[in-house]
Amino acid sequence: MNHLKTPFIIAIGLIGFTLSPTIYAASFDCAKAATLVEDVICSDNDISTLDETLSSSYRNALADANNAKNIKLDQRNWLKKRNSCKDKVCLQGMYEQRINDLASVNPLPKKVGDCVDSNIADKLTRFEGAIAGEAGGEVAVQFKNGISLYIQSIANFPSSENADKYMFSSNDFLNGDKVKVCLQELPTDCPKGDDRGKVYSVTNYKNNMSFVGVDAWHLCGGA
Numbered sequence: 001m002n003h004l005k006t007p008f009i010i011a012i013g014l015i016g017f018t019l020s021p022t023i024y025a026a027s028f029d030c031a032k033a034a035t036l037v038e039d040v041i042c043s044d045n046d047i048s049t050l051d052e053t054l055s056s057s058y059r060n061a062l063a064d065a066n067n068a069k070n071i072k073l074d075q076r077n078w079l080k081k082r083n084s085c086k087d088k089v090c091l092q093g094m095y096e097q098r099i100n101d102l103a104s105v106n107p108l109p110k111k112v113g114d115c116v117d118s119n120i121a122d123k124l125t126r127f128e129g130a131i132a133g134e135a136g137g138e139v140a141v142q143f144k145n146g147i148s149l150y151i152q153s154i155a156n157f158p159s160s161e162n163a164d165k166y167m168f169s170s171n172d173f174l175n176g177d178k179v180k181v182c183l184q185e186l187p188t189d190c191p192k193g194d195d196r197g198k199v200y201s202v203t204n205y206k207n208n209m210s211f212v213g214v215d216a217w218h219l220c221g222g223a
Contacts, residue, residue, distance in 0.1 A: 027055035037083050040091060045127060047088060050095035056121065057102040057146030071105070103147055108181055108200065108215075115182040119144045120175055123168055126150075126217055133165030141173055141202065141213060143181070149200055149213025163211075172209040179204050184212065190220035 030042035041051050058075060062068050078098050085091045109116050122142045130137035140148040154163050167173065180203045187197030196216035203210040 027051050035083065037085055037091065040088060044088060047091050047095065049128075050092065050099065053142075053146050053148070054095055054099050054102070056142070057099050060145045061102045061105040071102075074101070099146065103145060105145070107145075108143075108147055108198075109183040112183050112186060115180050118179055118181050120173055120177045120179060121146075122175060123173065124148065125168065132168035133162040137164060137168075138217065139164040139167045140217075141167070141211075143179075147215065149202065149215055150217055152199070152212045152214055154212075155210040167211065172207060173202075173204055173211070177204050177206055187220045194220045196220045196222070 028038070030038075033039055033042050041047050058071075061071055078094070082091065082094045082098075085094060107116075108118070120141060121144045124140050124142055125132055125136065126138040126140065127136035132139050138150055140150045142148040151163055151167050154167065157163055157166065173179070182201045182203075183198060184201050185199035187195060190197070197219035198215045199212060200215070201210055201212050
């Protein structure tokens with residue numbers, strides 16, 4: 001992921017702004033951040049990651065949907081609400097809800113046993129710049145619809161080896177690969193509105209390699 005990217009969705013008319021010393025990647029040029037919300041996005045890794053995920057989800061929703069006009073209108077309305085946030089908690093909730101809404105345009109299966117076809121977009125570590133397989137370097141595979149699955153296990157992979165390290169460097173799952181994604185398990189005993197922890201199997205059509213992944217690093221009820 002690049003540290004500087006072009007603005008997504010709508011030009012917000014940004015001007016220069018002095019950021020905190022740590023600048024994380026975001027879906028726009030952090031050197032032009034001008035508001036409190038943009039400062040938080042650029043200086044907080046959690047919100048920056050959500051911002052990039054949303055950017056990807058939005059682009060793919062527009063590419064795959066027949067109602068692009070409505071999606072753009074919803075996004076403009078969402079941006080207005082997002083920009084009224086005063087703290088990280090508000091921003092995190094806004095991003096997570098919008099990502100879920102966009103995922104419904106091109107969703108993963110919702111019923112255990114159901115499968116859909118998707119395409120791989122990227123492989124990411126939990127913290128940008130972290131070493132795969134080390135603390136913070138837990139690996140997620142991201143699909144074209146912006147949804148990511150953190151690796152739990154890889155089929156026929158020795159338990160003594162580090163699955164995250166292998167997955168990050170492996171050619172078994174690459175950008176553009178078509179895969180079959182099946183829902184294996186739903187989380188239980190979750191707080192209302194929090195269903196993180198869905199478990200999926202992912203099989204690559206090109207070589208029949210497969211892995212099991214979960215849709216969030218923190219499971220339902222967690223941080």
